[in-house]
Amino acid sequence: MPCYARILFIVLCLILLGECRKHRSRRKRWSAPAEGHKPGTPLSKKVADGTKSKKLKTSHLLRIDEHDFTMRPAFAGPAVPVGVDVQVESLDSISEVDMDFTMTLYLRHYWKDERLAFLSTTNKSMTFDGRLVKKIWVPDVFFVHSKRSFIHDTTTENIMLRVFPDGHVLYSLRVTVTAACNMDFSRFPLDSQTCTLELESYAYTDEDLMLYWKSGDESLRTDDRISLSQFLIQKFHTSSRLAFYSSTGWYNRLYINFTLRRHIFFFLLQTYFPATLMVMLSWVSFWIDRRAVPARVSLGITTVLTMSTIITGVNASMPRVSYIKAVDIYLWVSFVFVFLSVLEYAAVNYLTTVRDGKDRKLREKAREQSQNLPCTCGMSHGRTMMLDGTYSEADANSLAGYTRGSMAADDASEKPERIVVHLSLDNEPTETKKKKGFRIIQNTHAIDTSSRMIFPGAYILFNLIYWCVYC
């Protein structure tokens, strides 16, 4: 037993001795890499592990423990100037509904902190990652009017710190910011939006920290591959200003401004083109015979329904603004055109009914005056015959699916008679298409005829004015 104890005691002493030596050597400032092994060492001897070099810890290297880094450089002295440099990696998205944009950028700060200066023969800088940042002082730049933001941390925090021997520091991080952008939609979708990202120090006023663009307007660089699906990025430029807070004083604020112009093509295809087609479709109604009541009414009302659906679809993806947008003007004017075509047919129908009633009155008077007239059923059948003759060849079901069984029986009793509206009343049943066509044209109401000119003309004029104003 005592044998074992002695051996244990000796081993413990050796271990302690080893630790003391290691500890002593750590205190020394290390300036040269340790040699791996002496040249010519036989293989049997233990080779010192090159990865376990006797480097000092960073905190000792940079004398971090000797200073209080909760205080800024030149504390209680002049303001520390911090230069800022930005490289925009991408514009991730622009949201109209939330009125914000999301941007990913590399943000670089340049300042001088003499407490971090170290002796160096090669004058080369030393690079560290995010773990040193917690131990030294860095500027606390934040994005004014940002909604959400984060520093990327895959696989480790995307932070770089580069310290130069004279104490200059380069601090770079990769950030994604979602910031608010007041958008003006009065010319949507033919609009341009100007958005800005604002950088400012949170704690330090301009007496403590002076923020400035390191190289003026060239401080802002963008990747060449920045592209957005819906926008064209026109311009990126920088500016700087002072901002005043009544409780806390004046702060330096840096601005990144960019202008975006929207691509119109998607909206042309999605909104303008269908709306124009619907309006043109409603004009078809003027070319259909006014006696085809269900056809004209259902054409008009279905185009109104489709326009209503298009309008609802556009507003689903837009913020609820309190002013009128350019696309609203176009859609509502088109809606009004379509609506008016329905009203036009109502007027035609009403006037036709009124006129037919008056015609009937005249006919009855004429009938009363002359006893020799046969029953007027023939005349009416004649006109009916005209209409049916016209349509029966085309499509017996075109009107409502009901065919007339008694058509043939009425041929014999036709008699021409002068009617106010119809200038040519033919005895014979309609045979030639030319005569039929002539009769159709003769049977058109004056409102229809003028509408065929007025509606397209007015719509074309509206389009000319609209595109000239907004383009």
Added chain:
Amino acid sequence: MVSGAAIPVGIDVQVESIDGISEVNMDFTITLYLRHYWKDERLAFPSRTNQSRTFDSRLVKKIWVPDVFFVHSKRSFIHDTTMENIMLRVYPDGNILYSVRVTVTALCSMDFSSFPLDTQNCSLELESYAYNENDLMLYWKNGNDSLRTDEIVLSQFFIEHFHASSGLAFYSSTGWYNRLFINFILRRHIFFFMLQTYFPTMLMVVLSWVSFWIDRRAVPARVSLGITTVLTMSTIITGVSSAMPQVSYVKAVDIYLWTSFLFVFLSVIEYAAVNYCTTLEEMRKMKRGKIPSTSNASQAMAFDGCFHDNDMELTPFSRMAPALTSDPLTTPTLTPDLRPTEGTRLRRQRSVRENVDLFVSNSYMIDSYSRLAFPLSYLLFNIIYWCFYS
């Protein structure tokens, strides 16, 4: 902290933006600079220049700061890009200014009974979590001027009023706490809803009146007009309800939409009445023998909707034709063919009452009266509605 009198902590708020107001979740999101002012003599330091010292967030972990929280908040966070947005300013006499930038999503009970002509009253409440009024006295530093706002622009609302107030809150387990309130009143912009809801609804109702001006013999036309306007109204109603919380009371916009729906529905019912009365009139006249042989033409019109000119006394302009020579002769021969098709078969007894007779024999009157009655009553409804809610 001195174990004695309560420590007074002054509060100052600058509202940066109101990020969003959600009706469905009944909450709002606000970003603000929250500043605390108190005196801690342990932090006093000698200074010749009497200037304050500014520190960032790392000092905060080492000293005592008040633990203010937002009552009724759902989510909140202190922004931390690029560093935690915290500022600490220490004056030589020990006064401290502590400022944080916070985004809070807080609850706001909204009352939608006048939506979209409504005004919402929301408030953000600040309180200390641990220290009741015996330990920490929370107060607005400059009274009502403690609350400042940047230029806040909301797309759907107009901010009428921001004001600060304070009160005491009692918790039965823990005692009385000071509570500070940030109250603001929001008034909704009506324009979007005018364009999106009210205007299409009015147009649909007007479109349904077009039916009264179309010849009542055009059955398919009038029916399809009526039913398509009902369908469009139904679509508009569904569209509005999709962006709203499912509340258990009726909203102002619901009243308008459903009344308009009723008008459109009534125009369809009106045409059904007109058509029924027309058919009855026809049958009656046929039975009395005053219909010439061309009644089949009118029936055909009734079904295919096209004009067939005839002598039917179905318009106000014709008089009852005297029984002419041909008519009684031709009628019997054609009557077998004039068996009414379905829909016009008269299975009923003769109408009894006088006014029903009047309507039936003059079914055109229903249309004529409707042309006036419907627009006037809709106009009256609109006047009452807008006067009541505006």
